[in-house]
Amino acid sequence: MAKHTLEIAIVGVGKIARDQHIPAISGTPAFTLKATASRNAQVGGVDGYGDLDTLLNAHPEITCISLCTPPQVRYADARRALLAGRHVMLEKPPGATLSEVHDLISLAEARGVTLFATWHSRHAASVAAARDWLQGKDITGVEVIWKEDVRRWHPGQEWIWQAGGLGVFDPGINALSVLSAIYPRALHLSAAELYFPENRDTPIAADLTFNDPGGANVSAVFDWRQTGPQTWDVKIETSDGTAILRDGGARLVVDGTEISAGSDHEYRALYAQFSELVATGASDVDLTPMFHVADAFTLGRRRAVAPFDW
Numbered sequence: 001m002a003k004h005t006l007e008i009a010i011v012g013v014g015k016i017a018r019d020q021h022i023p024a025i026s027g028t029p030a031f032t033l034k035a036t037a038s039r040n041a042q043v044g045g046v047d048g049y050g051d052l053d054t055l056l057n058a059h060p061e062i063t064c065i066s067l068c069t070p071p072q073v074r075y076a077d078a079r080r081a082l083l084a085g086r087h088v089m090l091e092k093p094p095g096a097t098l099s100e101v102h103d104l105i106s107l108a109e110a111r112g113v114t115l116f117a118t119w120h121s122r123h124a125a126s127v128a129a130a131r132d133w134l135q136g137k138d139i140t141g142v143e144v145i146w147k148e149d150v151r152r153w154h155p156g157q158e159w160i161w162q163a164g165g166l167g168v169f170d171p172g173i174n175a176l177s178v179l180s181a182i183y184p185r186a187l188h189l190s191a192a193e194l195y196f197p198e199n200r201d202t203p204i205a206a207d208l209t210f211n212d213p214g215g216a217n218v219s220a221v222f223d224w225r226q227t228g229p230q231t232w233d234v235k236i237e238t239s240d241g242t243a244i245l246r247d248g249g250a251r252l253v254v255d256g257t258e259i260s261a262g263s264d265h266e267y268r269a270l271y272a273q274f275s276e277l278v279a280t281g282a283s284d285v286d287l288t289p290m291f292h293v294a295d296a297f298t299l300g301r302r303r304a305v306a307p308f309d310w
């Protein structure tokens with residue numbers, strides 16, 4: 001007998017949909033990709049529509065919608081899908097504002113459907129090992145270093161420089177999603193410096209300082225101007241040694257020895273979790289990484305730096 005799968009549609013066929021979502025759905029028996037909604041792109045072999053309303057009307061059998069658009073336009077489509085009684089999976093960050101995501105949480109609850117705000121980096125191969133290693137340790141310092149070349153990873157993406165696109169917090173929020181997943185306590189921002197190219201609305205770099213009620217010195221540096229080697233590290237000093245979660249969470253090195261490493265199954269893990277949430281009638285929306293980003297925009301000092309052009 002054929003295995004029952006959930007029928008799903010993708011909205012926003014762009015970089016992340018093609019790099020990760022479509023392959024992950026193909027590799028997850030729980031889902032079958034049935035259609036897409038995208039203004040300018042289609043995926044071979046499935047029905048393609050220019051907008052979500054048309055897709056929802058044409059396909060009442062599609063129960064799940066995965067939103068892969070930039071954050072500024074995600075709320076309107078999420079709302080449409082939830083109102084139509086569909087389960088919704090949101091790329092990170094889950095929205096452009098915290099209050100719009102709260103509205104989606106209420107709507108999903110009222111409609112009795114699943115809302116899943118994904119944080120793909122939390123599923124990197126060694127994040128769970130780092131969380132386990134930290135359990136019960138006396139943490140004295142944390143340094144997050146997330147430095148990458150925006151031209152290499154976001155070529156030509158104008159939305160990242162527009163209000164709501166988050167600038168360097170687009171990758172930086174991944175670091176915050178990892179830190180908040182492994183850290184044994186809630187942290188809160190105490191200071192921030194944000195570096196805005198004088199011709200752009202979002203920052204190209206940020207220095208953050210956090211208050212840890214447990215007393216550790218916690219800081220983060222995000223920079224999109226890094227050429228050459230790229231760095232996505234979380235370094236944690238404890239009285240029992242120093243752990244470095246490297247390569248965006250792929251590898252855990254403790255006192256110079258690699259104790260965990262694995263390959264990238266982040267998006268397959270997300271779709272497995274989404275199917276589980278749908279099956280159990282649950283939602284999962286953790287806004288902690290977004291709180292820190294919102295706090296940085298609230299508290300941060302603004303510094304003007306050289307204009308950015310592609």
Ligand code: NAP
Nearest residue numbers: 012013014015016038039040041068069070071091092093
């Ligand atoms: P993208 O390729 O620039 O955008 C995805 C698609 O969204 C576009 O191709 C476009 O397709 C559609 N879209 C709808 N409204 C749009 C608008 N106002 N401006 C631009 N595109 C619009 O972006 P992406 O890199 O896939 O990122 C999408 C989301 O995934 C972001 O929240 C990002 O943080 C997250 N993400 C990205 C990566 C990555 O490596 N790129 C990794 C993890 C997560 P149509 O023109 O056909 O409508």
